[in-house]
Amino acid sequence: MDTHQSTILKSFLIGAGLFFVALAIYNCKNPEIASDYLIIEPIAIHENGKAFAGSTSCIPCHTDIYNSHIGTAHFKTSALADSSKIKGNFEFGKNTFTLNDRVLFTMMATDSGFYQRANFIHNELELFNLQVDIVVGSGTKGQSYLSWEEDALFQLQTSYFTPTDRWTSSPGLKELISPRPVIARCFECHSTYAKNTTPDKKGNHFDKSQIIYGIDCERCHGASAKHVGYHIKNPDAKVSKYVIKHSALSKQQKLDACALCHSGDRKPIQPPFSFTIGDDLSKFSTSETKENNISLDVHGNQYGLLTASKCFTKSKNMDCTSCHNPHKNQRNQTSTFIQKCIQCHSKGKTVCMATKDVQRMKDNNCISCHMPLISSKSMKIQLDTMETAVKVRTHLISIYPEDTSKQP
Ligand code: HEC
Ligand code: HEC
Ligand code: HEC
Ligand code: HEC
Numbered sequence: 001m002d003t004h005q006s007t008i009l010k011s012f013l014i015g016a017g018l019f020f021v022a023l024a025i026y027n028c029k030n031p032e033i034a035s036d037y038l039i040i041e042p043i044a045i046h047e048n049g050k051a052f053a054g055s056t057s058c059i060p061c062h063t064d065i066y067n068s069h070i071g072t073a074h075f076k077t078s079a080l081a082d083s084s085k086i087k088g089n090f091e092f093g094k095n096t097f098t099l100n101d102r103v104l105f106t107m108m109a110t111d112s113g114f115y116q117r118a119n120f121i122h123n124e125l126e127l128f129n130l131q132v133d134i135v136v137g138s139g140t141k142g143q144s145y146l147s148w149e150e151d152a153l154f155q156l157q158t159s160y161f162t163p164t165d166r167w168t169s170s171p172g173l174k175e176l177i178s179p180r181p182v183i184a185r186c187f188e189c190h191s192t193y194a195k196n197t198t199p200d201k202k203g204n205h206f207d208k209s210q211i212i213y214g215i216d217c218e219r220c221h222g223a224s225a226k227h228v229g230y231h232i233k234n235p236d237a238k239v240s241k242y243v244i245k246h247s248a249l250s251k252q253q254k255l256d257a258c259a260l261c262h263s264g265d266r267k268p269i270q271p272p273f274s275f276t277i278g279d280d281l282s283k284f285s286t287s288e289t290k291e292n293n294i295s296l297d298v299h300g301n302q303y304g305l306l307t308a309s310k311c312f313t314k315s316k317n318m319d320c321t322s323c324h325n326p327h328k329n330q331r332n333q334t335s336t337f338i339q340k341c342i343q344c345h346s347k348g349k350t351v352c353m354a355t356k357d358v359q360r361m362k363d364n365n366c367i368s369c370h371m372p373l374i375s376s377k378s379m380k381i382q383l384d385t386m387e388t389a390v391k392v393r394t395h396l397i398s399i400y401p402e403d404t405s406k407q408p
């Protein structure tokens with residue numbers, strides 16, 4: 001090797017050395033570039049750039065939570081339509097609904113899918129026959145159905161009301177309408193993610209490949225592909241990385257994580273899906289709720305009602321997880337809930353004032369007396385010609401008269 005070549009080699013080696021030193025310093029300052037995680041094939045990518053891994057990727061490390069979460073109403077609250085997801089009755093004789101004696105709806109299950117057909121009764125003229133593509137609602141109270149027209153999404157006129165096993169007109173639809181456009185707000189409360197492709201984000205156009213149905217892990221913990229990739233690459237790491245930690249949140253942040261969808265209609269400030277857990281919800285949307293307003297509607301506003309209750313205002317640390325385990329289906333687990341009441345109400349002046357005999361009459365069920373089912377003022381459905389209100393468990397924990405139908 002001549003001196004010229006060796007000088008070139010030396011300067012190359014020095015240069016390369018400097019480059020690696022610089023890279024090391026850079027990596028220390030920017031740990032994410034150090035790539036301490038595997039790249040996971042995402043199932044969708046949020047507008048903020050974060051990648052979703054999907055809940056099946058959580059199974060190997062969070063098996064119990066996964067197995068219990070798939071039984072929740074959250075997980076089941078939206079899905080692609082198939083016979084296992086549609087709760088509505090398609091049996092002959094139970095598959096029709098008549099609107100204002102004028103229009104007959106017939107629900108049909110065929111080899112090519114499920115359809116809602118509408119025709120005038122007097123001349124049998126067909127108005128439309130639309131495919132059921134998406135199911136919204138776990139079916140506890142009922143389900144609504146959505147239909148695609150290219151990439152535009154619409155809500156179908158007939159919904160299913162579980163308590164009576166009947167088809168009804170969708171809430172708010174007393175007259176025949178052409179299918180109602182579905183905007184991103186609907187998905188914001190009923191799915192994990194849906195990418196709206198309308199330029200102002202206010203329309204009903206979506207990227208079908210970028211919708212994650214159901215309220216899944218990553219709705220509450222944030223898009224977690226990096227977390228998954230990190231823990232696969234570092235199987236011995238005991239401390240979690242790249243995931244939202246609920247344990248580190250303040251009381252208001254914890255409440256906001258649920259209030260996003262459980263504080264009734266909110267006025268948006270930012271586009272749907274911009275809020276992530278840990279953010280200050282009041283910067284993204286404002287609640288119509290006024291504090292201590294006991295005439296709040298029971299539908300969907302557990303946050304407004306709970307925060308107006310004495311249990312909440314007079315305790316230091318109460319949030320939704322004081323009574324609810326977000327990973328479990330706790331419907332009708334009355335004894336679990338009563339335990340929660342007793343934890344705070346077994347001593348001193350916070351003990352129930354009703355006589356023991358009165359309490360025993362209701363099996364000591366605190367819930368049925370202090371959180372009764374009350375008819376919703378906004379969630380009403382049309383059963384043939386009759387309007388019926390849906391009953392919802394109030395979160396205004398209080399003392400009620402025996403007959404709750406007289407409630408404001
Ligand atoms: C390869 C293993 C692995 C996979 C896959 C994985 N995690 Fe984790 N995760 C961990 C470990 C380890 C921890 C820390 C110990 C713990 O809290 O269980 C953790 C903790 C968490 C925490 C608690 C954070 C805290 O400290 O409060 C959440 C939330 C979480 N993971 C969500 C998810 C979600 C959602 C998925 C799937 C999208 C997922 N994880 C997939 C290994 C994994
Ligand atoms: C993305 C919106 C969203 C968030 C965030 C959310 N929920 Fe829900 N929640 C819903 C919807 C929608 C339903 C109704 C699901 C159905 O039956 O289809 C629901 C239902 C419930 C139910 C009734 C379950 C049942 O068995 O019927 C409980 C309890 C509940 N949520 C508690 C919580 C708590 C606690 C939090 C916060 C940790 C939370 N939710 C966060 C949207 C949300
Ligand atoms: C602000 C959040 C929010 C928005 C927006 C929203 N929902 Fe809901 N929805 C809820 C919550 C919360 C529940 C649970 C019942 C309750 O608390 O009254 C629910 C319940 C339902 C149910 C009954 C589920 C069951 O089985 O009990 C259906 C069906 C439903 N919503 C359909 C829709 C459709 C369709 C849209 C959009 C066109 C929509 N919702 C928009 C929050 C929302
Ligand atoms: C409705 C919102 C919600 C959904 C959906 C959800 N979580 Fe959670 N998760 C929470 C909250 C709230 C906490 C904090 C619980 C507490 O402090 O009691 C939590 C805690 C955790 C923790 C740490 C504490 C623990 O219980 O081990 C892990 C791990 C976790 N979640 C994983 C998951 C996985 C995996 C999924 C999906 C299979 C999931 N979560 C779905 C809200 C949710």
Ligand code: HEC
Nearest residue numbers: 310311314315318322340341344350366367370397398399
């Ligand atoms: C975190 C503690 C806590 C939990 C859990 C709790 N409460 Fe309370 N509750 C309180 C406090 C504190 C008060 C106010 C007592 C006072 O005024 O001295 C209260 C007040 C009440 C009142 C009187 C309300 C009024 O308007 O006068 C009733 C009734 C009540 N609670 C029932 C319940 C029931 C039923 C449950 C379970 C579903 C429950 N509480 C869960 C702490 C709690």
Ligand code: HEC
Nearest residue numbers: 258262302303306319320322323331332333337367392393
């Ligand atoms: C003091 C205990 C307590 C607290 C705190 C609490 N809940 Fe509940 N919640 C209950 C009980 C009890 C039920 C009835 C369960 C049943 O019907 O099986 C319930 C039911 C629900 C339902 C289903 C309502 C229906 O009629 O379908 C939703 C949704 C819900 N809670 C959301 C929330 C949210 C969101 C928060 C926080 C803002 C919250 N809860 C805080 C005790 C509580």
Ligand code: HEC
Nearest residue numbers: 341345349350351352353354358359362364365366369399
């Ligand atoms: C049969 C209905 C019924 C049942 C069951 C019941 N309560 Fe009550 N509770 C009442 C009535 C009525 C009052 C008001 C009594 C009065 O002021 O004379 C009351 C009052 C209270 C108060 C307010 C005490 C105060 O200082 O004013 C609390 C707290 C309470 N109940 C908690 C509970 C808890 C916790 C349970 C379940 C272990 C429960 N209650 C079961 C009907 C009931």
